[in-house]
Amino acid sequence: MEVNVLNMNGKKVDTVDLPVSIFEAPINIDLMHQAYVRQMANARLGTHKTKSRGEVSGGGRKPWRQKGTGRARHGSIRSPLWPGGGKTHTPRPRNYAKKMPHKMRQAALRSALSVKAAENEIIVVDELKLDEAKTRLMAQALDALAKDASALIVIPAKDEVYKVVELSARNLPSAKTVHVNYLNIRDLLSYDKLILPLQALDAISDHLG
Helix, strand or coil, rough: EEEEEEECCCCEEEEEEECCHHHHCCCCCHHHHHHHHHHHHCCCCCCCCCCCCCCCCCCCCCCCCCCCCCCCCCCCCCCCCCCCCCCCCCCCCCCCCCCCCCHHHHHHHHHHHHHHHHHHCEECCCCCCCCCCCCCHHHHHHHHHCCCCEEEEEEECCCCCHHHHHHHHCCCCCEEEEEHHCCCHHHHEEEEEEEEEHHHHHHHHHHHC
């Protein structure tokens, strides 16, 4: 698939062929859904908890004697039947993590990238470089490249050039930067446009090819 290569001003400067194995892979919706559910489940802390009758304070003494009062028999005021008593069948700490084979996760990413390519939502730029870390400069560049759409910017390397890009984009609510090694299904499906510097395109080919 051939796409245009733009500069920071949104002008066409060249064309490039996207790797067929990554951007024209079979689209497996079920696999993408499984990868998305896994990612959301792994993000859950699982720290919610309520106290059972063995954890609330008080209740060491029987409220009243077993027989002769005319009232129902009770052994503790911390029974779930009493106000302030322990809770039953309520959330307890647990691990929500789900496992998914590495090859399946990569196939899900290729499916998501293929969806983006099929819907013309991939923007390739010759280089992504700013003179200084300014939100205003990044906003101007995104306005030229993605217009009013939200954008996911793929960072190919952790160096000073792309550090400036990350700092400039972090205050923009409609944009997010992600390193190529941390490309994930949730971000791909959450943003309208995918902005790829040519270096990032090469890195994706190495990562998913």
